[in-house]
Amino acid sequence: MFATTFPPLFEEVSPARAVDDPGTVSLPDTETSTRLDRVWNVIVWDDPINLMSYVVYVFQKVFGMSEQLATRHMIEVHKAGRSILTSCEREKAELFVSRLHRYGLQATLEKQTG
């Protein structure tokens, strides 16, 4: 089984770590939630037609991934049905998805949660 997460390729915003302090009432971290609102995952879905080798080729072309990382993502797509390729601001994520669509890959955007 492959890991479901990969090293971030672009500026990824990490979710805020919860700090348990029973003595205080913590207010929502508005800065973090605003930043999280701006982070979108670029997801590629499994497809019965696209060749494995072609998918690796496209990942390298679009994201500049190493062959090893591109292969890991491709295998995750093949086995798990989908893979998150990167997480970034919406505008950038839309451009990535658009490029993946040009190559014929099924790609979608999903707002990052948690």
Add this chain to the structure above:
Amino acid sequence: MEPVQRQDDGSLRVYLPHGEGLVLYTLPQRIEELLSREDFNRRVAERLFPVAYEDADKEAEYRKLLGDDLRKSKLESLEVFRKTFEDWEILQEGVEVTIPERSVETWLGFLNDTRLYLGVELDITENDWSAGLDPDEEISEELALLHLLTWLQQCVLDALGFTQESYMPEDEETAGEEPGEG
């Protein structure tokens, strides 16, 4: 001789038997007609122009911004493919086409789009569609074309150093499956 050979200048030289060459020569026209039809298969459209968002409003915004670019890019790749075949060289044993380095990506994209279209038309939903094909079995024209384009796409990828076997998960390799697809 390898059917697709990479040249020193980065271009690819493709050698095909006459029959296959003619099929590919007519391919852009077939796809162009398909794209311009009013009764364009909705499922094909959904596959070639997939949705980016689940949310309908966001999807509409996205289409407004980038939808035309996608359509234009599909038509451009069709033109690039057509051009390579217009400049083909007819040899005694087949045809030879040259794909300039700058056109390799779009050429591959056109092959892939056509494969996707055929996949929808043939209602292919499983990864093992290409496994266990009996060479003596009669198959539809669409399926034969899909196999031809799959073979050609892999030959191009091989020439670029993306050999299919390198990416086959080990458990499937040992199981003897032919997982062409990812």
